[in-house]
Amino acid sequence: MVYGWAGKTLQVDLSTGKTSTAPWDRDGQRFLGGRGGNAWLFWKHTRVGMGPYDPDAPVVFGSGALAGTGLIGASRMEVTVVSAAKTETHSIGNVGMGGHWAPELKYAGYDNIVVKGRAEKPVYLYVNNDEVEVRDASGVWGKGTFETETLLREEVGDEDAQVASIGPAGENLAVQATVEHGYRSGTPVGSPVGYKRLKAVVVRGTGPVNVHDPDAVLELNRQLVKTVKDTKKRMGEAIPRGEGKDAYLQGFLVGDAGVVGNYESHAWRDRPDVKKAYEDNYIEEYFVKNVGCFGCPFPCQPLYEVPGEGVSVWRCYPTYWPWKLWMTDLASAFKATRMMSDLGMDNKEVATAVSWLMQLYNEGHLDSRDLDGVSFERGNPEALSETARKIAYREGFGDALADGPLALAKKLGKKAEDTLYHNQGLTLRTFEFRAEPGTALGEVISARGNSLRATTYHVVLWDKPASEGYAGVDPRERDASYEWSRKMFGTEKAIMATEYEGKPAALIYEMNGAAVADSLGYCTTMIRPGRTGAPGSQFGDTSYQFASDRLKAATGVDVDEATLFTYGERVCNLERAIVVRDGRTRTMETLPDFFFKTPIPDGAQAGRVLDRGLFEKMKDEYYALRGWDPETGMQREPTLSKLGLADVAKELRKMKKLAPERAEKEA
Amino acid sequence: MEKVLQVDMEKCTGCRTCEAACSLRNTGRVHPARSRIKVIGYEERGKYHNYIPMVCQQCSTPLCMEACPTNAISRSPDTGAMLVDEKACVGCRVCNMVCPVGGVSIDPVTRVAFKCDLCGGDPECVKYCYNEALTYVAKDRLDVSLKRARSAKLSELFALMESLR
Numbered sequence: 001m002v003y004g005w006a007g008k009t010l011q012v013d014l015s016t017g018k019t020s021t022a023p024w025d026r027d028g029q030r031f032l033g034g035r036g037g038n039a040w041l042f043w044k045h046t047r048v049g050m051g052p053y054d055p056d057a058p059v060v061f062g063s064g065a066l067a068g069t070g071l072i073g074a075s076r077m078e079v080t081v082v083s084a085a086k087t088e089t090h091s092i093g094n095v096g097m098g099g100h101w102a103p104e105l106k107y108a109g110y111d112n113i114v115v116k117g118r119a120e121k122p123v124y125l126y127v128n129n130d131e132v133e134v135r136d137a138s139g140v141w142g143k144g145t146f147e148t149e150t151l152l153r154e155e156v157g158d159e160d161a162q163v164a165s166i167g168p169a170g171e172n173l174a175v176q177a178t179v180e181h182g183y184r185s186g187t188p189v190g191s192p193v194g195y196k197r198l199k200a201v202v203v204r205g206t207g208p209v210n211v212h213d214p215d216a217v218l219e220l221n222r223q224l225v226k227t228v229k230d231t232k233k234r235m236g237e238a239i240p241r242g243e244g245k246d247a248y249l250q251g252f253l254v255g256d257a258g259v260v261g262n263y264e265s266h267a268w269r270d271r272p273d274v275k276k277a278y279e280d281n282y283i284e285e286y287f288v289k290n291v292g293c294f295g296c297p298f299p300c301q302p303l304y305e306v307p308g309e310g311v312s313v314w315r316c317y318p319t320y321w322p323w324k325l326w327m328t329d330l331a332s333a334f335k336a337t338r339m340m341s342d343l344g345m346d347n348k349e350v351a352t353a354v355s356w357l358m359q360l361y362n363e364g365h366l367d368s369r370d371l372d373g374v375s376f377e378r379g380n381p382e383a384l385s386e387t388a389r390k391i392a393y394r395e396g397f398g399d400a401l402a403d404g405p406l407a408l409a410k411k412l413g414k415k416a417e418d419t420l421y422h423n424q425g426l427t428l429r430t431f432e433f434r435a436e437p438g439t440a441l442g443e444v445i446s447a448r449g450n451s452l453r454a455t456t457y458h459v460v461l462w463d464k465p466a467s468e469g470y471a472g473v474d475p476r477e478r479d480a481s482y483e484w485s486r487k488m489f490g491t492e493k494a495i496m497a498t499e500y501e502g503k504p505a506a507l508i509y510e511m512n513g514a515a516v517a518d519s520l521g522y523c524t525t526m527i528r529p530g531r532t533g534a535p536g537s538q539f540g541d542t543s544y545q546f547a548s549d550r551l552k553a554a555t556g557v558d559v560d561e562a563t564l565f566t567y568g569e570r571v572c573n574l575e576r577a578i579v580v581r582d583g584r585t586r587t588m589e590t591l592p593d594f595f596f597k598t599p600i601p602d603g604a605q606a607g608r609v610l611d612r613g614l615f616e617k618m619k620d621e622y623y624a625l626r627g628w629d630p631e632t633g634m635q636r637e638p639t640l641s642k643l644g645l646a647d648v649a650k651e652l653r654k655m656k657k658l659a660p661e662r663a664e665k666e667a
Numbered sequence: 668m669e670k671v672l673q674v675d676m677e678k679c680t681g682c683r684t685c686e687a688a689c690s691l692r693n694t695g696r697v698h699p700a701r702s703r704i705k706v707i708g709y710e711e712r713g714k715y716h717n718y719i720p721m722v723c724q725q726c727s728t729p730l731c732m733e734a735c736p737t738n739a740i741s742r743s744p745d746t747g748a749m750l751v752d753e754k755a756c757v758g759c760r761v762c763n764m765v766c767p768v769g770g771v772s773i774d775p776v777t778r779v780a781f782k783c784d785l786c787g788g789d790p791e792c793v794k795y796c797y798n799e800a801l802t803y804v805a806k807d808r809l810d811v812s813l814k815r816a817r818s819a820k821l822s823e824l825f826a827l828m829e830s831l832r
Contacts, residue, residue: 070687070697072795100683107699146713159708182712206775208698214691218791221688225797291716292680295687297797299680303716310713342713 003212004069004555005033009041010110010132012125014196015055015117019132024111030644032551033065033111035096036519036571038080041114042092043578043648048655052084052093052192053173059193061105061113061164061201064096064521067294068106068209069554072221075293076521077102077164077181084195085175085188085349086449087404087425091582092575094448095179095187096518097164098293101203104162108205115198124165124200126156129207137199142168144342145180152202165200166190167344169392174402175425176349176391180341183301183313187448188346188426212556220553228297259430260323261378262352262359262419263594266432266603269323277328286334296523306331312338321351324430325358325384332381339385343392352427353405354387356420365415372396421592423449433595435605438503441618444589446511447575498605500614504622512568516547519571570643576628576635577648580657586633589619629659669747669806672783672790674720675816678800681706681718685792685801689783692791694776701774703783704792704801720800722792723770723783725749731762731771731782739780747806748785756780 007024028040038060045058059081066074075098083093105113108129115125119134122141126133139155140148149163163181170177170190177190211217260268268274286306291313292299301313314337322333340347354376360366361376368375372390376383390398400408404425409416421428426449433440443450482492485502488509489495494502517524544561552558559567576584595610623630627639636659640649652658686702694701704722709715729749732740739755740762742748751771756779762771763780771782783790785803793801804812 068697070684070691072684144713146711149712159710206700208690208694208696208701210696211691214695217697218688218691221684221795225795228797290680292682294682295684296680296682297684297795299682311715312713338713 001210003210004065004551004557005029006063006068006106006109006111006209008110009112009114010127012113012115012132012134013117014115014119014123014134014198017119017134019134021110021130027647030567031571031574032516032519032567034062034067034076034078034102034519034521035064035080035094036515036567036574037065037112038062038078038094039092039571039574039578041112042080043574045114045116046082046578048581050082051090052082053195054082055118055196056116057082057192059115059196059198061115063102063105063111065111065519066550066554067521068103069211070209070217070221070295071550071554072224072295072297073523074521074550074554075099075102075295075523076518077105078518078521079164079179079189079193081189081192083189083449084173084191085346085404085426087175087406089424089579089583089588091584092447092578093187093189093192095185095189096524097179097181097184097186098296098523099162099182099184100294101162101164101181102521103294104203104205106205106209107207108203109207113201115196118195119197122171122197122199124152124202125198127201127203127205128156128158128161129205137197140165140199141171144168145344146342148200152200156202156204158204161202161204163200163202165344166193166198167342167392169343169345169402170194171199172392172394172402174345174391174394175404176345176353176402178344178346180344183341185341185344186346186348188349190344211554213553216549216553220550225297258323259432261326262324262355263421263432263434263598264359265601266605268326270603274323274328277330278323286331293523304334306334306338309335309338312341321347321355321430324351324355326378327381327384328379329381333384336381336384336388340388343388345388345392348429349427350388350391351384352430353401353408354384356405356416356427357387358383359419360412360416366412370397370412419594421594423591424588426450428591432600432605433591434600434608434610436497437500437610437615437618438497438507440591440595440610440615441503441622442507442511444591445507445619445622447572447579498608500611500618504618504625507622508569508625511572512565513544515568515571516544516564519567520547520551522547522550566643570645573626573635573640573643573645574648576626577640577645577652577657580634581652581655584633586619586623586631589633590615632659634659670785670788670803671725671747671806671809672722672785672793673802673804673809673812674722675800675802675813676717676719677816678798679706679718679720680798680800681708681716684795684797685720688791688795692786693781701776701781703781721769723749723766724768725783725785726767730765730767731780734761734765736761743784746785746788749782750784751780751782753777753779 009022012019028037031037031040041060050057062078064076076096078096080094083090108127122137123134124137126135140151145165145167148165152163153161164179171194173191173194175191176188178185179190286304288303288305290299291301291303303311305311327333358376374386390396391402394402400411405420406425409420429450431439485492485495489502489505491502493499494506544564548561548564596612600606600608620630628635637649683706685704686699687697689702689704690698707719707721709717725748737755737757739752743750758773758778771780774781790803793803
């Protein structure tokens with residue numbers, strides 16, 4: 001009997017229309033499921049040099065190992081593709097999303113769907129338990145993701161069917177395109193799906209998921225509901241975003257992460273009109289209610305309605321952008337986020353490109369004639385909405401931008417190229433890397449490229465002047481957090497934002513924890529093994545015991561905390577193997593010169609730059625802690641073997657992508 | 668004191684933990700299709716999202732019991748819940764046909780009628796409804812508690828009027 005997992009993978013070849021099922025991949029169980037399981041299938045189905053627009057390139061959909069087991073907080077799906085957005089390197093691109101799609105896939109009887117080939121005409125995949133059909137999608141091709149969901153539910157005649165789809169941006173192969181499920185998405189993986197002419201995957205399942213110990217599952221849920229209720233009582237409704245308050249917007253005002261423009265300012269937020277716009281925010285006016293994912297006791301999607309616009313949510317991560325564009329008109333920012341969700345595109349990728357163009361415009365390097373007549377005046381909401389639309393439909397300058405910001409920079413000239421800060425073609429997250437060395441390291445060293453999943457973000461505390469609630473960290477718990485940090489990483493500096501010391505260890509702890517959560521399908525906001533060291537912050541329990549108890553209850557896999565940690569390490573190492581196979585080297589793992597040379601102009605962190613020597617030293621330490629070769633960044637054979645990845649090491653050796661023997665001897 | 672399962676649909680966020688818990692308790696597996704309670708979603712992405720948990724209301728005049736040709740449905744003297752005698756039930760679906768709320772249907776596995784039995788007076792679903800859209804309340808408190816919840820908004824208005832005075 002298989003517990004927790006469904007035990008089957010669905011394989012679809014869109015070129016032939018053939019579908020088949022394969023039994024559970026026992027080798028893949030090493031990676032749990034979700035992000036890790038998908039990475040394994042990606043590794044098996046890709047080869048060196050495979051581009052996103054190769055008919056053989058797989059698009060892998062997966063359900064987290066514990067999604068569908070009824071365990072509160074486990075709901076997440078994963079989509080893994082050959083990245084189109086990392087225009088310089090491609091390799092693995094993935095996104096994790098909550099919602100109801102992953103549990104539904106389990107109830108339909110599958111852990112994963114591997115889609116290969118390319119359809120001749122637009123299609124969608126309809127998975128209705130063991131009936132699987134590749135269906136004509138001409139009725140929804142060209143439609144936004146909102147309408148697509150409604151129309152496809154009507155077409156299959158089942159309101160309970162769950163839909164993941166691409167919008168016009170994905171259809172038109174814009175690299176910023178996403179796969180959308182219920183307003184959730186956050187990384188551009190949509191255009192490889194669009195290339196396959198796969199509009200949507202519609203899933204309906206009415207079967208069961210077996211769990212190893214039903215009583216334990218129910219008991220763990222009861223405990224968690226109690227914790228959530230207690231936490232709410234103790235810390236109020238503001239976590240993560242409660243009614244009437246948007247913690248992220250508040251975070252901008254009090255935190256030090258609010259990069260304004262294209263890394264142009266921090267002090268802007270102190271302007272009274274800006275403060276006012278973000279403080280007496282639109283939320284009370286437009287807030288409808290919170291909605292959430294399957295089994296979530298703390299729904300974190302605040303549903304807003306701007307009259308005449310309809311509803312949508314602020315997706316957590318893109319809330320960082322209104323200030324990137326000097327916007328105080330938050331209702332317009334909301335309209336744009338809703339529009340991008342419907343067009344199926346990543347807010348962050350689009351908004352960052354716009355902030356870059358705004359800087360060029362503001363400094364007089366571009367004028368509206370260069371940009372199809374659109375004004376890129378700071379704060380102009382139209383700059384954002386027009387750019388989004390032009391990318392999605394490949395109009396005017398949007399056509400080049402849809403091939404990635406580097407393609408447009410090339411056309412616009414040297415100044416544009418110099419001010420485009422990117423990592424392998426992906427725009428950077430809106431963090432002030434110059435003041436956050438650990439976050440900077442995570443940005444460049446993660447497999448996916450920029451990602452909240454690979455960052456010290458969750459273990460970093462700002463102790464000044466942002467102590468009033470930066471990123472959900474309760475200042476009351478600061479001392480306890482420092483103590484935790486000393487215990488875990490030998491120094492409290494490991495969790496202090498501006499420090500270098502101890503950061504590699506903290507980052508590895510965080511990355512492995514995220515990999516476990518993502519692979520189990522656990523919500524990374526609500527319950528995250530390894531999340532913020534502060535005892536009692538969020539939902540109190542940040543140990544890996546939390547996850548290992550749940551893994552055992554649902555699947556019967558009985559491992560201790562430390563062993564579970566190695567699962568995360570294994571997933572990170574498989575992803576490392578993939579990117580190294582595809583050309584990643586140590587020298588590539590750095591940020592643009594700008595962050596080392598141009599000091600922060602104003603605000604509390606004014607004057608800071610990244611120190612290249614200390615940054616490289618962090619990298620040495622990171623590779624050493626990982627058991628990788630510091631010279632090349634390649635993995636060593638013993639490291640991989642110890643993690644049960646001898647087969648992966650063998651493949652890498654064949655491709656000459658394993659650290660040289662001499663390095664192994666030193667180890 | 669007889670208690671009832673009270674649904675406050677304004678509080679439901681559509682998380683379906685109740686479905687998972689119900690099926691796990693009653694079938695030993697996580698199987699929402701066999702859950703006695705079902706969250707019906709009214710969703711149009713970009714427009715509205717409303718969720719209504721639907722479950723047997725344990726009617727005062729139980730049409731299912733009246734209509735059952737094999738007398739398989741009876742009221743529990745302990746909890747007041749309408750119970751199905753699985754041996755007597757022939758799966759004719761007449762109960763389903765007459766039920767005003769869709770509270771009873773045919774189990775896809777056992778092929779006989781299945782419905783909420785209030786878990787013998789300790790409803791599992793209620794324990795996980797963190798937002799308290801589901802509560803298990805004394806029958807004579809039923810009206811008051813919903814009235815109290817709905818009057819909360821009016822009470823805010825009251826405070827506002829006071830402040831203006």
